[in-house]
Amino acid sequence: YREGLIYKDKRLVNWDPQLETAISDLEVEQRETAGSLWYFKYPVEGEEGRTLTVATTRPETMLGDTAVAVHPEDDRYADLIGKHCILPLVGRRIVIVADEYADPEQGSGAVKITPAHDFNDFEVGRRHGLEMINIFDTRACINDAAPEAYRGLDRFEARDRVVAEMQALGLLERVEEHDHTVPYGDRGGVPVEPYLTDQWFADAKTLAAPAIKAVEDGRTRFFPENWTKTYFEWMRNIQPWCISRQLWWGHQIPAWYGPDGEVFVELSEEDAVAAAAAHYGKKTALTRDEDVLDTWFSSGLWPFSTLGWPEETPELARYYPTDVLVTGFDIIFFWVARMMMMGLHFMDEVPFHTVYVHALVRDEQGQKMSKSKGNVIDPLELIDAYGADALRFTLSSLAAPGRDVRLAESRVESSRNFATKLWNAARFCQLNGCVPDADFDPAAVQATVNRWVVSETARCGREVTQKIEGLRFNEASQLLYQFIYGTFCGWYLESAKPLLDGNDPAIGAETRATAGWALDQVLLMLHPFMPFVTEELWQSLAADRASDLVRAAWPVHPDGLLDEEAEREMSWVVRLVSGIRSVQAEMNIPHAARVPVVLIGLGDEAAAWFERQRSLIMWLARLGDASVGEAVPPGSVQMVHDEATVALPIADVIDIDQEMQRLNKEKAKRVAEIDKSKKKLSNQGFLAKAPAAVVETQRERMAEEERAVVKLEEALARLASIG
């Protein structure tokens, strides 16, 4: 106030006649409404029989008309400018003015002017020094400024009465159907009225300037970035902000009035009394302004007022500015913009460096959920059915930046299943003594599967960290889902089973410790996404934790934990096992058959891998035996695995036709790939302009496919010789 940023003014404000208070522009909601456009004839003074036609969507406001405006260059009305009409029903003499606001294309080209009840008319009224007649009371009923017959009528009753009377007088020219937008109060739920009252205003334009600059300079950034544009758009066109409300709750405005209306704005009543005494030269009784501040004005102070400001508290020093503000786009104007303005003004520093604008959860039809529409999905019901972790995980995995989400219950169910999966995996670990060991060093493990899971865990951890830091929460949760479900549960725990009770106690112990470590890493990483189940498991897996999981440090995975050798070896095993399983399923070979597998033509490296992982492969693919051979045994189902041929000899059980069909299908697929590659590699433009690495990849790919096709042809030939 003392800086001139807050002032009292008599202006048109948006008035909610239901709540009987002023509201801000932002609290007004435009609703598409099917209405009418009434054409009224206003008799011209002194010209018998001549009338001027005006069109209006709000007949009742004519009771407050103080002019008619026409465009200065509108020839139809040029001779009327400066003359007067006699306002029907009221009898007031109103002037005909020339003003560019009147649009010759609209309605009749002449427009009635009601300065006290329309924002445009208010401006016209100011330009022409027109009288401003307020015809409504605070409930939007007609007041004593109108003819007696209308007093006390509700605005809609008054509308009907005006139309009926005009018609009776023969002054209603015609009525057109007219769709237009009507302003409604978003809380009161009834049409708002432009209303002339004394209110407090904030000079938003001045406050906005530094807030605009801060975002231009990148001191505060929006994520996703496109909201920056929305912010600028609003801030650069900002209007004076009406900050007083005629409500019972909120910060009461610290303004006191003397008997003559003099205003004393002070921090306390004592100060106001003192100021008044000084002003009047004697002690004078004051009355305090009854209005309170707009809730968003108070909320705009939140980043520092909650921390003890204006005292320089340790909290203020520590938490102002904060770093990331998380909010919905619908709050950017209401709150984010105001916090920026207030923060920069009072603290001279932005309140936060990043605004993360999250998605809005919509209902199944894609509608924004709202209490008034009654389409709110109650999170408590979903939590009852699937758990809080499941809901939280679902929302985080659907939170793709810049996109709203339609909440599909099936995703919540899937998340619940995921939580159950984790729970069971942890139970398995516990039952097998796979618990955290304080002395465990993940960099020192020996067995390939253990080295591999350490490496994969570290890789996952680094990627998840990166995604979280980049605010890509959906990608982080997806990585975790895949790692935990696929890598950890699907491959690692299955591979660990034979080692836990195997004949090498040292490997068994190492595996137990590795699994315990990996599970801990999983809990640490998943905790932000599923806080409850991870915390429960964290505490139940070990009694002597240094801290609760919620307070545990975020895991760091150094380069040293990455092990490309182990990853390559296990990737080979995984692909081999998947291939064998696929063939088994397709050829209807039951696991119970425990068929053997023979690998032919292994390279040196693969031969070493096979040697080491032979029993693991047998275990994972449920095989009776696995061996290296020189030739494909007769009666084998065959598949290509890199440079090798893999044979499952099932002798007399084999269905030659079915097998040939399967191999031919596989071959056709690969031949199609080769054709595509050939086409690319014969394209001179591609060879000349594509990066060398891309060309090389293409060559390798083709070579690999060609090798596979050769193998497949050999396999087909062998079958043909049997058949």
Added chain:
RNA sequence: GGGCGCGUAGCUCAGCGGGAGAGCACCGCCUUCACACGGCGGGGGUCACAGGUUCAAUCCCUGUCGCGCCCACCA
């Protein structure tokens, strides 16, 4: 009237310049000693349409069609 965004597998959605992915649903097999809220395997997509840029387009540009949202004083 301005601005933003979306149309990818039946459904809900990721991906956004170098051979299309997930969850659910669907089909087949499996009561294998953590888990049937499970396991293994599989089918399914001219990435809305039309042009353009590029050696290369689901991805970039332009336009069209459809859908949604925000802002705005049209009587």
